[in-house]
Amino acid sequence: MTHTVLRIDTSARREGSISRRLTDRVIDRLAAERVITRDLAEPLPAVNEDWIGANFTPEADRSADQKAALALSDDLIAELRAADTLVIGLPIYNFGAPVSFKTWIDLVARAGVTFRYSEAGPEGLLEGKRAILVVASGGTEAGSTIDFASTYARHVLGFIGITDVDIVTADQLAIEPEATIRAAEAQIDDLAA
Structure with missing residues (x-):
């Protein structure tokens, strides 16, 4: 069976981006047979x-215009469904995730499609997938009380059913760019392929 990775780059920087550089390394580490790439430097519509x-x-009552309005969202969800593993390059901008990531989430978190409400509360419908978040920041410590990017990403992925998340x-x-990058590269080398 083919292992499919969905790579999502959220950095606005195409050149010199640490999250993209480290995401490249994760993709190489996974050695997936198929990689779907979604580069959010090309803005999605809000x-x-x-x-x-x-x-x-x-769905049965949607007009042609309504179906067209949801077409991109449907395509993004199809990419998610096709993937076994998501690799998300996630820089922290001003303590949070880039707007491109939030826009992507708004387009894929759809009631009845990627999650549903039940008597027990919300239930994610995209179970059995793994996510690897590659978090880069200038000064915000990942997982700290001022990190609203990785904590948000982990929460919202869990909301749609993706609870196996490595960061x-x-x-x-x-502060220490070279040492920080070496430490991140070591984390990648230790990831299960």
Whole structure:
């Protein structure tokens, strides 16, 4: 069976990005047969009133325009469903995730599609997948009380059913860049392939 990785780059920087560089290393480490790449430096459209109206209309009742409004969201969800492992390059911008990542989440977290509500509360529908977050920051310590990027990413992935989450950290790059990158590379080398 082919192992498929969905690579999601969220850095606005295409050149010189530490999260992209380390994500490359994770992809090499996994040696997947198939890699789907979604580069969010190319902005996704934000959810708007037309999208929300289409999303809350039962699928059988959607007009052609409503289906078109959800087409990109459907494609992003198909990428998620096809993947066994997600590798997400996640720089921390001003204590949080880049807006590109939040926009992606808004487009893939859909009630009845990637999660559902039950009497026991929300239930993720994308179980059995693994995620590897590659977190890079200049000064924010990953997992600290001021890190609203990796904690948000872990929570929202769990919300849609992806609870097997590893985090590679290259945090505090502004303080000791070389040592921080070496430590992150060692974390990657220790990941189960």
